[in-house]
Amino acid sequence: MVQAINTTLRRVPPLAIYIAGVLPLAWLVWLLFSGALGVDPVKRIEHQLGEWALQLLVAGLAITPLRRFTGVNLIRYRRAIGLLAFFYVALHLGTWLVLDIQLRWAEIWADIVKRPYITVGFAGFVAMIPLAITSNNESVRRLGAKTWQNLHRLTYFAVLAGAVHYMWLVKAWPPEPIIYLILVIFLLATRLVPKKRA
Numbered sequence: 001m002v003q004a005i006n007t008t009l010r011r012v013p014p015l016a017i018y019i020a021g022v023l024p025l026a027w028l029v030w031l032l033f034s035g036a037l038g039v040d041p042v043k044r045i046e047h048q049l050g051e052w053a054l055q056l057l058v059a060g061l062a063i064t065p066l067r068r069f070t071g072v073n074l075i076r077y078r079r080a081i082g083l084l085a086f087f088y089v090a091l092h093l094g095t096w097l098v099l100d101i102q103l104r105w106a107e108i109w110a111d112i113v114k115r116p117y118i119t120v121g122f123a124g125f126v127a128m129i130p131l132a133i134t135s136n137n138e139s140v141r142r143l144g145a146k147t148w149q150n151l152h153r154l155t156y157f158a159v160l161a162g163a164v165h166y167m168w169l170v171k172a173w174p175p176e177p178i179i180y181l182i183l184v185i186f187l188l189a190t191r192l193v194p195k196k197r198a
Contacts, residue, residue, distance in 0.1 A: 002070065002072060005072055010076075014077055021080070032045065042100055045095050046092060050089075053092055054180060056085035056088060057158065060082050060159075061187045061188070065190040069190070082132075082155070086128050089125055116168055117164075120165050121162070124165060125158075127161065128154070128158045130151060130154065134148065134151060156188055159187075162184075163177070163184040166180060
């Protein structure tokens with residue numbers, strides 16, 4: 001069963017992930033221009049982009065434990081998923097900066113410093129910048145595999161920051177952000193499970 005799944009996955013090029021990954025954005029743009037985003041479209045866009053980014057971050061984090069514990073191998077798609085996650089995080093941040101706060105820089109810096117959910121969210125975005133820049137084969141060669149792997153452990157912080165940002169953002173604590181945080185903690189904890197010796 002697992003072998004059949006992996007055989008099928010090998011036929012799907014990473015390009016398909018990029019194409020599928022931008023379809024939600026096209027749908028959101030269509031909703032915007034059709035006037036279907038409600039009375040506060042900026043907040044709706046901001047929230048939706050952030051949630052998609054978090055979903056992609058969680059999906060990328062799940063790839064290693066999925067392969068380890070089930071044998072399903074999605075490693076070849078991890079780069080595409082990670083870059084799409086950064087793309088949506090950048091759009092989420094850009095929407096807040098340009099459309100919500102309207103580039104009022106004094107207010108922006110005050111929010112980053114004084115509001116914990118913005119502080120941790122911004123820190124997560126900053127952590128993702130070197131990951132996005134080095135998500136290519138040339139960077140692996142230049143940095144060396146070990147250094148590159150150590151750098152990309154920043155992913156763990158970025159995903160956790162995203163989940164905490166979402167949970168602190170909401171006024172009450174509905175189940176959804178709590179579920180995301182629990183899932184992220186679980187996926188991180190799986191990396192602490194000792195590997196079985198052959």
